[in-house]
Amino acid sequence: MTTHTTAPETPSTPSTGSEPTGIVPIPAHIGRALATGGAVLTVVSTFLPWTWTSDFPGDLTLYGNPGGLQLLVLIGGTLTALLGLASHGVKQLGWLVPAGGTGALTLAALGTFGTAWYTIIAITAELGGLVHLEPGAWVLAAGTLIMLTGALAQPFERPVSEPADPDDTRRDQLRHNARNKLAVVRAALASGTPAPARALPTYAEILVIIAAMAIGLTVFTYGISTPHDESELFIGFLIVVGFCFAALLKAGLVGRVSAITSKHRNITMVGAFVAAAAFPFTQSDDQYATIGVYILIFATVALGLNVVVGLAGLLDLGYVAFLGVGAYTAALVSGSPSSPLNFHVPFWASALLGALVAMIFGVLIGAPTLRLRGDYLAIVTLGFGEIFRLAVLNMDGTSGPDVTNGSNGISAIPNLNVLGFDFGQEHTFLGFTIARFANYFLLMLLITLIVVVVFRRSSDSRIGRAWIAVREDETAARAMGINGFRVKLIAFALGATLAGLAGAVQAHVTYTVTPEQYQFAHVVPPNSAFLLAAVVLGGMGTISGPLVGAALLYLIPAKLQFLGDYQLLTFGLALVLLMRFRPEGLIANRRRQLEFHENTEAPEVLSKAGV
Structure with a gap:
C-alpha cells in the first residue's frame, strides 16, 4: 500500500503581497508614477533654453519655442507621459496600449533619455564645457533620470500561474484556483493591462488610416529635410523614431492599425499614394x-x-x-x-x-x-x-x-x-x-x-x-x-x-x-x-x-556621410541589432512572425495584431 504525503503548501510569489519589479528595486506602481512625472518634467524642459548660444544646431536658446532636438525630446516625452498615464489605468488612453503591459513605457523612456543625454553631451563637447548649459538643460537631465528610473522599475514578465497538482483534494484545487486568479489580477495591476479595445465604426477606422498616413508623411518629410550640416539633429531623429516605433509596436498599437489598414486595403493604398504625392508640395526647393x-x-x-x-x-x-x-x-x-x-x-x-x-x-x-x-x-x-x-x-x-x-x-x-x-x-x-x-x-x-x-x-x-x-x-x-x-x-x-x-x-x-x-x-x-x-x-x-x-x-x-570611414561599420551594426531583435523585418506578415517566434502561440500573436 502506497501512502501519499502532502508537501507543505508553498505560497506563490503573488500571494505574498509583494509586487514584481524590474532592474530598479522599487514597486512597479511607484515606478510608473516616477516615469510619468519625469516625462512631464522633460516636456516642460523643452520650453526652456538649453544653451545660451545659437551656435549649436537648432537654436536651443528660446523660451516657449522648442526647436531642433528640443522638438524631438518633446515628442518622446509626450509619448512616454501618455503611456505612463495609460499604464495607470486612465480609461481614455486605453486605446494607446491594446496589447497591455509596460514594455512600451520602458522603450519610450529609453528613447527619450537617449536623445536628451545625447544632446547634453553634444552641447558640452562642441561648445566646450558644462558652463554652456542653461537651466532648461539641467531640468531636462533631472527629468529624464527620474523618468528612466521609474521605467526600469517595471517588471519584465508577468507572474506565471502555478500548475495544479492532480493529487490535490477538491478543497486544495479550489484554493489553488483562487491563488491563480489573484495572481492574474495582481499581474494586470502591475503591468497596467487595459480592457480590450472595442471595435471602431467604419468612419473612425478611415480616420485612423488618414491619421496614420499624415503621421508617416510628417516623419518622412522631417527626416529627409534634415540639413546635411546638422548631423546631431538626424541622429536624435533616428533615436526618437526608432524607440517610439518600438514602443508603439510593443504596445500593440502598430498591430491594431495594421489590422485596420488590412481591412480597408484599397483605401489604405489610395491614401498612401495621395500622401506621397503631397511630398513635393511640402518642399520649398x-x-x-x-x-x-x-x-x-x-x-x-x-x-x-x-x-x-x-x-x-x-x-x-x-x-x-x-x-x-x-x-x-x-x-x-x-x-x-x-x-x-x-x-x-x-x-x-x-x-x-x-x-x-x-x-x-x-x-x-x-x-x-x-x-x-x-x-x-x-x-x-x-x-x-x-x-x-x-x-x-x-x-x-x-x-x-x-x-x-x-x-x-x-x-x-x-x-x-x-x-x-x-x-x-x-x-x-x-x-x-x-x-x-x-x-x-x-x-x-x-x-x-x-x-x-x-x-x-x-x-x-x-x-x-x-x-x-x-x-x-x-x-x-x-x-x-x-x-x-x-x-x-x-x-x-x-x-x-x-x-x-x-x-x-x-x-x-x-x-x-x-x-x-x-x-x-x-x-x-x-x-x-x-x-x-x-x-x-x-x-x-x-x-x-x-x-x-x-x-x-x-x-x-x-x-x-559625416561618419566617413565608419559609416558602413555603424550601419552594419544597426542592421545586426535589428535582425537580432526583429528578424522578421520591420513590417512582417503573420506567417513570418510565427516562423521567427516559434515559442509564441498563434492566437496570442493574432490577438496582438488586432484580429
Missing part, C-alpha cells in the same frame, strides 16, 4: 525632392526583388543587373547624342522596351539556372550581375562592339517630354512651384503604383500561392502538382520586368548611365546587396515592407 525620387527608384526595384525573394524564395544576388538592362535600353533609344544607335522613341515606348528587354534577359538567365537551389542559385545570379557589368564595360568599340561607350557610359540623356509636359522645367500647380526632380518624383510615384498593383494582384492569385508553396517546401509543392520550375521562371521574369521599368526612368533622372552604377556592392544604392537588405529589413513578402526598408537604407547612409 528641389534639394530634398532629389533624394525622394532616388528613394522611389530604389523602393520600386526592391519591391520587384520582393517578388523573387519574398514570394518565390529565390536568392538573387545579381538583381541590380536587370535595373541596368532597363536603364541602358532606355538610354540607347532616348535620342542622346552619345548613344551609338542615334535613335529616339517616345517615353512610353522606351519604358515598355526597357521592361521587355529586361524580361527577356530574365528568361534567358532563369531558364538554365532555376533548376538550382539555395546557395548555388545565389552564386549563379551573382555571376550574372558581374557579367552584365563587365559586358557593358567592354562594349566600347575597342574591346567589343560599340554599343554602350564602355566606361564613359551614355551621357546627356535628354529630359522627358510627355504630351508637351517637359519634366526638366518648373511648373506651377495651385500656387505651388515644382521643379525637375519633383516632376520625376511624381512620375516615379506613378510607376511605383503600377508595381504595387502588379505585386498585389500577383501575390493574391493562384500563381502567387504557388510561389509561396514553392518557397515553403518545393518538394511538397511538386508533390501537390505545382510545376516548380515554371512558377519560379515566371517570378524571375516578372521581377526582371519591374526592375527594367524602373531603370527606364532612372536613366532620364540621372542623365547618365555607367557600368559602375550596377555593381553588387556599391557605396551608393541601389545595388544588389542593398536591395536584398531592403527586402529582408522591411519584411519579405509584404508590400509596405520593402518600401520602408528601401527608404531607410537610402536615407540613412545619405545622412551619415
Whole structure:
C-alpha cells in the first residue's frame, strides 16, 4: 500500500503581497508614477533654453519655442507621459496600449533619455564645457533620470500561474484556483493591462488610416529635410523614431492599425499614394525632392526583388543587373547624342522596351539556372550581375562592339517630354512651384503604383500561392502538382520586368548611365546587396515592407556621410541589432512572425495584431 504525503503548501510569489519589479528595486506602481512625472518634467524642459548660444544646431536658446532636438525630446516625452498615464489605468488612453503591459513605457523612456543625454553631451563637447548649459538643460537631465528610473522599475514578465497538482483534494484545487486568479489580477495591476479595445465604426477606422498616413508623411518629410550640416539633429531623429516605433509596436498599437489598414486595403493604398504625392508640395526647393525620387527608384526595384525573394524564395544576388538592362535600353533609344544607335522613341515606348528587354534577359538567365537551389542559385545570379557589368564595360568599340561607350557610359540623356509636359522645367500647380526632380518624383510615384498593383494582384492569385508553396517546401509543392520550375521562371521574369521599368526612368533622372552604377556592392544604392537588405529589413513578402526598408537604407547612409570611414561599420551594426531583435523585418506578415517566434502561440500573436 502506497501512502501519499502532502508537501507543505508553498505560497506563490503573488500571494505574498509583494509586487514584481524590474532592474530598479522599487514597486512597479511607484515606478510608473516616477516615469510619468519625469516625462512631464522633460516636456516642460523643452520650453526652456538649453544653451545660451545659437551656435549649436537648432537654436536651443528660446523660451516657449522648442526647436531642433528640443522638438524631438518633446515628442518622446509626450509619448512616454501618455503611456505612463495609460499604464495607470486612465480609461481614455486605453486605446494607446491594446496589447497591455509596460514594455512600451520602458522603450519610450529609453528613447527619450537617449536623445536628451545625447544632446547634453553634444552641447558640452562642441561648445566646450558644462558652463554652456542653461537651466532648461539641467531640468531636462533631472527629468529624464527620474523618468528612466521609474521605467526600469517595471517588471519584465508577468507572474506565471502555478500548475495544479492532480493529487490535490477538491478543497486544495479550489484554493489553488483562487491563488491563480489573484495572481492574474495582481499581474494586470502591475503591468497596467487595459480592457480590450472595442471595435471602431467604419468612419473612425478611415480616420485612423488618414491619421496614420499624415503621421508617416510628417516623419518622412522631417527626416529627409534634415540639413546635411546638422548631423546631431538626424541622429536624435533616428533615436526618437526608432524607440517610439518600438514602443508603439510593443504596445500593440502598430498591430491594431495594421489590422485596420488590412481591412480597408484599397483605401489604405489610395491614401498612401495621395500622401506621397503631397511630398513635393511640402518642399520649398528641389534639394530634398532629389533624394525622394532616388528613394522611389530604389523602393520600386526592391519591391520587384520582393517578388523573387519574398514570394518565390529565390536568392538573387545579381538583381541590380536587370535595373541596368532597363536603364541602358532606355538610354540607347532616348535620342542622346552619345548613344551609338542615334535613335529616339517616345517615353512610353522606351519604358515598355526597357521592361521587355529586361524580361527577356530574365528568361534567358532563369531558364538554365532555376533548376538550382539555395546557395548555388545565389552564386549563379551573382555571376550574372558581374557579367552584365563587365559586358557593358567592354562594349566600347575597342574591346567589343560599340554599343554602350564602355566606361564613359551614355551621357546627356535628354529630359522627358510627355504630351508637351517637359519634366526638366518648373511648373506651377495651385500656387505651388515644382521643379525637375519633383516632376520625376511624381512620375516615379506613378510607376511605383503600377508595381504595387502588379505585386498585389500577383501575390493574391493562384500563381502567387504557388510561389509561396514553392518557397515553403518545393518538394511538397511538386508533390501537390505545382510545376516548380515554371512558377519560379515566371517570378524571375516578372521581377526582371519591374526592375527594367524602373531603370527606364532612372536613366532620364540621372542623365547618365555607367557600368559602375550596377555593381553588387556599391557605396551608393541601389545595388544588389542593398536591395536584398531592403527586402529582408522591411519584411519579405509584404508590400509596405520593402518600401520602408528601401527608404531607410537610402536615407540613412545619405545622412551619415559625416561618419566617413565608419559609416558602413555603424550601419552594419544597426542592421545586426535589428535582425537580432526583429528578424522578421520591420513590417512582417503573420506567417513570418510565427516562423521567427516559434515559442509564441498563434492566437496570442493574432490577438496582438488586432484580429
